[in-house]
Amino acid sequence: MAIVKPFKAVRATRDKVAMVSSKSYEIYTPEMLYSKLAFNPFTFLHVVNPGYKYHKQDITEELRFKLVHNRYLEFKENNVFQKDSLPAFYIYEKITPTNTFCGIIAAVSVEDYHNNVIKKHEGTLKKRELLFENYLKNTGFNAEPVLLTYPDNDEITAIIKKYKQQRAEYEFSTTDKDLHLLWVVNDANDIEKITEAFKDVETLYIADGHHRSTSSCLLAQRLARENSNHTGEEDYNFFMSYLLPESNLKIYEFNRFIKDLNGLTADEFLIELDTFFRIENRKQELYKPKEKHHFSMYLNGEFYALYLRKSIYNFTDALSKLDAQILYSTVLKPILGIEDIRNDSKIVYSQDKSDSLELKTKVDAGDFKVSFGMLPTNINELKEIVDSDLLMPPKTTYIEPKLRSALTIYEF
Structure with a gap:
């Protein structure tokens, strides 16, 4: 039984999301990164590359994480980011020139990871686990979901299909010719249907994001030890994932x-x-x-x-x-x-x-x-x-x- 729950996402306003969202930081060459930072004041790369503001790239890990947190607060203070008032699931569709992917962004349980309901297929490096755990602890947020896959489920598919008939909250294209659409699911009945449907899923498989999964679990253990009033329902007991049906996953060599x-x-x-x-x-x-x-x-x-x-x-x-x-x-x-x-x-x-x-x-x-x-x-x-x-x-x-x-x- 998989525990999948809605959450209150922090996200860009509709008018700025195309400029805010970015590819993973590690994908960009130094030249590409400089270009993005120089010409787009709204790109999230300013948050994860905070030294650019001070023309200083060579900074310590501890200082970088602190500055990431500060840049993130600035984006919120300037209303580039706003937090949803209601917990929601987020149906996200990515249409590339060759493929279409559609799944649900949600919070999943670290207990499911420990109990082998969420399973991994790759090993992780301890150094990277600890690095990202420290990053999460100091910044207080995660902006990249873990990619999970699950056996195709007719009920979940039907709900996704229902929302895709409505106007998307986000609809924008990127320079790589990909189209991105996002629908917000905050209706109580639909939330319950999705939650209950995932309870019938015995196993979620990590497709991509093994280090992020492990680091989130390490952080949850750390924060639980530090919290004398720990209940198990705190937000740190869950991590953000993108859940995609198995038939929609593409695997290459x-x-x-x-x-x-x-x-x-x-x-x-x-x-x-x-x-x-x-x-x-x-x-x-x-x-x-x-x-x-x-x-x-x-x-x-x-x-x-x-x-x-x-x-x-x-x-x-x-x-x-x-x-x-x-x-x-x-x-x-x-x-x-x-x-x-x-x-x-x-x-x-x-x-x-x-x-x-x-x-x-x-x-x-x-x-x-x-x-x-x-x-x-x-x-x-x-x-x-x-x-x-x-x-x-x-x-x-x-x-x-x-x-x-x-x-x-x-x-x-």
């Missing part, structure tokens, strides 16, 4: 680029691969896998198709069936000497849906010796691994939608 062959020549490397793979040299023909356990490889100016020898490879559990894990356990670790696939500088990951020749172009440029591609992981594989209490290797999934910052803000 990451390509892998390796900087050296671990002392092997190209011919020696191919001989090593022959143990676990049937190898076909496709020459200059672009090869992209069409089945699980098939891999594309680009080496020395030529494409190769690698087909796993299933009579040799031992499938032991859900993780061992995952293509990213197969590549790691048969190639990256034993042949190329890459033990720590999260931190080893020899491996680089890239997701570029617009460039089908990426495996070739990046190797031909000279920075890498070999590259690998595979089919994307599907939602059933993800769920099987999670339900088996296993974790995927890093950079197994690139999941959309990617959400905007400051469309709705959760305070605690």
